Amino acid sequence: QERGRTILRHLSNFFTKRGKRNLTDGMFQKPSLPEYKVAAVEKSRFILLHYSIFKALWDWLILLATFYVAITVPFNVCFVSHYEGPDHHSLVSRSTLGSDIAVEMLFMLDIFLNFRTTYVSQSGQVVYDARPICIHYCTTWFFVDLIAALPFDLLYAFNITVTSLVHLLKTVRLLRLLRLLQKLDRYSQYSAVVLTLLMSVFALLAHWMACIWYVIGRKEIESSDPITWDIGWLQELGKRLETPYVNSTVGGPSMPSAYIASLYFTLSSLTSVGFGNVCANTDAEKIFSVCIMLIGALMHAVVFGNVTAIIQRMYSRRSLYHTRMKDLKDFIRVHRLPQQLKQRMLENFQSTWSVNNGINANELLREFPDELRADVAMHLNKDILQLPVFQRASRGCLRSLSLHIKTSFCAPGEYLIRQGDALHANYFVCSGSLEVLKDGMVLAILGKGDLIGSDLPVHEQVIKTNADVKALTYCDLQYISVKALKEVLGLYPEYSSRFSFDIHFNLTYNLREGSEAKVRHHLSMNIMNGITFIWHSMTFLITFWLIKYFFSLIILLICTSVAL
Numbered sequence: 001q002e003r004g005r006t007i008l009r010h011l012s013n014f015f016t017k018r019g020k021r022n023l024t025d026g027m028f029q030k031p032s033l034p035e036y037k038v039a040a041v042e043k044s045r046f047i048l049l050h051y052s053i054f055k056a057l058w059d060w061l062i063l064l065a066t067f068y069v070a071i072t073v074p075f076n077v078c079f080v081s082h083y084e085g086p087d088h089h090s091l092v093s094r095s096t097l098g099s100d101i102a103v104e105m106l107f108m109l110d111i112f113l114n115f116r117t118t119y120v121s122q123s124g125q126v127v128y129d130a131r132p133i134c135i136h137y138c139t140t141w142f143f144v145d146l147i148a149a150l151p152f153d154l155l156y157a158f159n160i161t162v163t164s165l166v167h168l169l170k171t172v173r174l175l176r177l178l179r180l181l182q183k184l185d186r187y188s189q190y191s192a193v194v195l196t197l198l199m200s201v202f203a204l205l206a207h208w209m210a211c212i213w214y215v216i217g218r219k220e221i222e223s224s225d226p227i228t229w230d231i232g233w234l235q236e237l238g239k240r241l242e243t244p245y246v247n248s249t250v251g252g253p254s255m256p257s258a259y260i261a262s263l264y265f266t267l268s269s270l271t272s273v274g275f276g277n278v279c280a281n282t283d284a285e286k287i288f289s290v291c292i293m294l295i296g297a298l299m300h301a302v303v304f305g306n307v308t309a310i311i312q313r314m315y316s317r318r319s320l321y322h323t324r325m326k327d328l329k330d331f332i333r334v335h336r337l338p339q340q341l342k343q344r345m346l347e348n349f350q351s352t353w354s355v356n357n358g359i360n361a362n363e364l365l366r367e368f369p370d371e372l373r374a375d376v377a378m379h380l381n382k383d384i385l386q387l388p389v390f391q392r393a394s395r396g397c398l399r400s401l402s403l404h405i406k407t408s409f410c411a412p413g414e415y416l417i418r419q420g421d422a423l424h425a426n427y428f429v430c431s432g433s434l435e436v437l438k439d440g441m442v443l444a445i446l447g448k449g450d451l452i453g454s455d456l457p458v459h460e461q462v463i464k465t466n467a468d469v470k471a472l473t474y475c476d477l478q479y480i481s482v483k484a485l486k487e488v489l490g491l492y493p494e495y496s497s498r499f500s501f502d503i504h505f506n507l508t509y510n511l512r513e514g515s516e517a518k519v520r521h522h523l524s525m526n527i528m529n530g531i532t533f534i535w536h537s538m539t540f541l542i543t544f545w546l547i548k549y550f551f552s553l554i555i556l557l558i559c560t561s562v563a564l
Contacts, residue, residue, distance in 0.1 A: 047128055048117045055117060062110050065103045066176045069148075070204055072096060073173055078211035079255055107149035107176075114145065148173040191310045198310075202303050206270055209292055210262035216284050217262075221245055221252070231281040237261050270296035320358055325349065344414070351474060352409050362406065370403075377402035384428040384478045387451060389499065389506040397492045404484035410434070410471040417469040422462050423511055425479040426453025432475030436509050438467040444509045445472075454512035455503045456486065464513040 048055055076096075114137050118126050127133060150172075217234030229235070238244045238252045245251040253261070265278040269292040280289040312319075328349055332342045361380070365373045378385065381402045390398060408427075410416050416434065417423065429450045436444040436452075446452060446469075454463045463482065489496040504510075 046116055047130065047133075048113060050118045050120070050126075055113075058110070058113065062106065062176075065106050066173075067200065067204070068099070068103060069173045070177060071207060072100070074208050074211040075259075078215045079259060101151070104149060104151045107145065107173075108151075111142070111145050111149060114141070144175045144178070148176045191314045195307060195310045198303050198306055202270075202299060205295070205299065206263060206266045209266035209270070209295075210259065213266055213285075213288065214258055214262045216288055220282055220284065228282045233261075233265075233278055233281060233285060234258065236281070237278070266292060269293060270299060317358060321353060324358070344411070347411050348409070348414070351411050355409055355476065356407075374399040374403055377405065381405040381478060383430060383449075384480075387428070387506060389451070389502045392498050392502070393495050394492065397488065397495055400488045400491065401480065401485075404488065405478055405480050408477040408479055410475040410477060412471055412473055414471050415468060416471060416475075416477070417465050417467075417511065419465055419468045421465055423454050423465050423482065425481045426451065426485070427469075428478045430476040430478055432471065432473045434469055434471050434475060436467050436469055436511075443467060446508060450508040451506055452509050452511060453507060454482075454510060455507070456482070456489075456500055457512075463511075465511045466513045467509075467511060469511070 115134055116130070117133065117137075118128055119133065119136055121127050127136070214234070217232050220228050220232035221234055223229065234252065235245055237258070241253050241257060243251055243253055252258075261278055268278075269289060280286045328345065332345065337345070365376060368376075378399060384390075384405060385398050385402060390401070393401070410432070416427065419438065429446055429448055429452070431448055433448075434446040434452075435442050436446065452469065454465075457463060489499060
């Protein structure tokens with residue numbers, strides 16, 4: 001018993017020490033920091049991106065195939081089925097068999113690709129996992145695409161008898177046109193694309209109405225009603241073409257003539273009230289004509305209203321140009337400006353519009369966040385920011401400077417700066433050439449890449465210019481105001497002193513009054529330094545030549561004495 005108590009005491013001490021050690025193990029250790037990193041997107045190589053170029057081209061191919069189905073299916077149901085022979089295997093059906101089977105194969109392949117194509121979830125994230133993609137597709141467009149892809153045309157390939165019911169089942173493929181609404185929404189910013197799609201929809205609707213109009217006329221012939229049999233529009237057309245119907249199966253106009261007449265009637269009814277040469281005579285035809293007129297009124301409100309808005313949007317920039325030009329001419333007329341000043345204003349307006357198309361970049365970027373505006377400004381002003389004077393500036397300083405850089409334009413003969421005026425900005429020449437004039441004398445010719453302006457004064461004072469700057473050609477300029485430059489340099493004092501020193505050597509021409517004396521002083525100092533350097537060089541060369549001659553003479557005397 002005593003031995004048992006001793007064993008228990010040792011075990012309790014062991015576990016107590018072990019527990020204390022475990023509690024204090026991590027007390028004085030450095031806590032581990034969590035690792036933060038962006039999780040890489042894991043995407044299977046067999047997943048197709050919905051925004052890829054291949055998917056965009058594939059969608060347009062499927063859209064063209066859908067339009068093909070929307071044209072051929074109603075035509076086959078309404079026209080071909082009535083002109084087929086008893087075996088229902090006419091040449092008309094056989095002629096499009098290859099293209100129909102190819103379209104069915106495209107639709108089947110499209111279903112497979114949709115099961116492997118990413119999509120954007122309601123939270124705005126792109127889904128790359130195969131399982132959610134399959135679930136999403138099955139709950140949206142899968143059943144519509146599956147019904148549209150049923151291979152009805154393979155029945156012709158295996159010589160299976162096809163009835164009119166098969167043609168009617170093929171009309172289910174028209175449900176794929178619902179995808180057209182997605183196209184209109186996705187490409188709504190492209191006016192030409194939306195305009196083409198809207199006009200295609202209008203033509204497609206006229207095609208469908210023509211098919212229905214023919215079926216109505218055909219049913220009037222097949223009804224054998226003595227009242228309506230002889231006055232239907234199809235019978236009237238046959239009489240005019242001298243191919244009247246003898247009975248419901250013999251006679252009548254050819255299929256191309258019947259289709260063209262049907263399409264002519266529906267288009268004239270959708271766009272106007274018709275011309276009467278193809279008219280509705282029976283009750284069924286009149287009811288359908290009323291429906292076409294109502295649909296035509298709706299199409300005018302929807303399709304042609306959108307077409308008008310799209311055309312106006314396409315030419316809105318040109319309309320704005322003419323509006324501003326008219327305002328400018330009215331201003332000139334009201335204030336009776338002289339002809340020379342008028343011509344200068346008109347040329348400046350036209351030249352400036354040709355460069356920026358009436359778009360004010362500063363106004364456009366004002367609504368965007370500062371971070372994005374700075375990135376765009378850095379890209380737009382990258383030429384001036386790559387000057388040597390800005391090489392030592394930090395990225396934050398460059399971003400701040402880029403937000404204050406603006407663009408300007410100068411026509412030939414225009415003065416950019418006048419002598420004696422206050423200098424408000426430093427200019428960078430992007431293109432064109434200018435000349436610096438003083439008292440009628442050309443002091444400098446400026447070209448692309450030159451920087452003109454002034455160094456920053458130590459004290460707050462107005463900078464007066466010492467020369468004129470005149471444009472020789474059309475010039476594109478970028479400039480930053482002296483006030484904005486001081487504000488930015490005040491935020492970065494470590495770079496301000498360096499900028500004040502470097503600007504003297506980076507200015508192509510300094511326009512500040514008094515800079516000529518400094519230039520002359522620097523020039524005279526450089527000349528004196530050059531003369532001093534030349535004098536020392538000549539003295540060194542003469543001394544070296546004399547020493548060389550002296551040693552040569554000594555060696556010659558030694559050699560002569562040895563020889564004697």
